[in-house]
Amino acid sequence: MDSETWAAVAAVGAVAAAAIALVALFFTGRAANAAKKQTKHQKDAVKAAEAQTRLQEKAVKAAIAQTELQREAAETAAAQTELQRKAAQDAVQPYVWVDVVPDEAQGTILNLVLGNSGPTFAHNVRVTIEPPLPQGKLHGATSGQKRLSEGITALGPGRKLVWSLGVGHEVVQEDEPKIHTITIDADGPFGPLPQQPYKINLTDIRETRDAPEGNLHYVRKAIEKVAKKLDGSD
DSSP, X not given: XXXXXXXXXXXXXXXXXXXXXXXXXXXXXXXXXXXXXXXXXXXXXXXXXXXXXXHHHHHHHHHHHHHHHHHHHHHHHHHHHHHHHHHHHHXXXXXXXXXXXXXXXXXXXXXXXXXXXXXXXXXXXXXXXXXXXXXXXXXXXXXXXXXXXXXXXEEOTTOEEEEEEEEHHHHSOTTSOOXXXXXXXXXXXXXXOOOOOEEEEGGGGTTOOOXXXXXXXXXXXXXXXXXXXXXXXX
């Protein structure tokens, strides 16, 4: 072949190579675009999965919060029920007390009084007084504290048991202990009552008004005076 023929063949080969390169470049570009689209779809899928995960996490947190609210509501309801049950029990419990008070008929005498201010019976009532209360010279002055320490079988609602301790100045003396701790054990409708020890101070009674309540005492005194005058006039 002459030089012109070789030049023509070379030109054709160059054109063919260029065409092949263009085709390859075209398909390479399409493949790159497809890869980009695939990558974008994958990124979108990842973002969607992350968003779904966040939604699920929020749903789980909301469910946990709802469960906690339900638990707190159940605990509150249980506590309220327990308070109502206890209030209902307390409303029908006996209220037992012990005190030292002036005699209602004779103000100069001090009495040891056991009372029940509650609406139901108290059973197996036992009272401890520490130190023991001082006692006067009246007959039976020692019996009250002894009976209380040994126990009272039952004490009805509104009931009082009264024992004389003695004349006020004999009971409240300077050299005797003034503060006494009283502890009461008793049973109510639902079992043993809670212990609530308390203190009484006999000094609080000193120099208080010792006149008995009501007017019958004074009426009796007036009648006695009239009777004495009548006896003296005979």
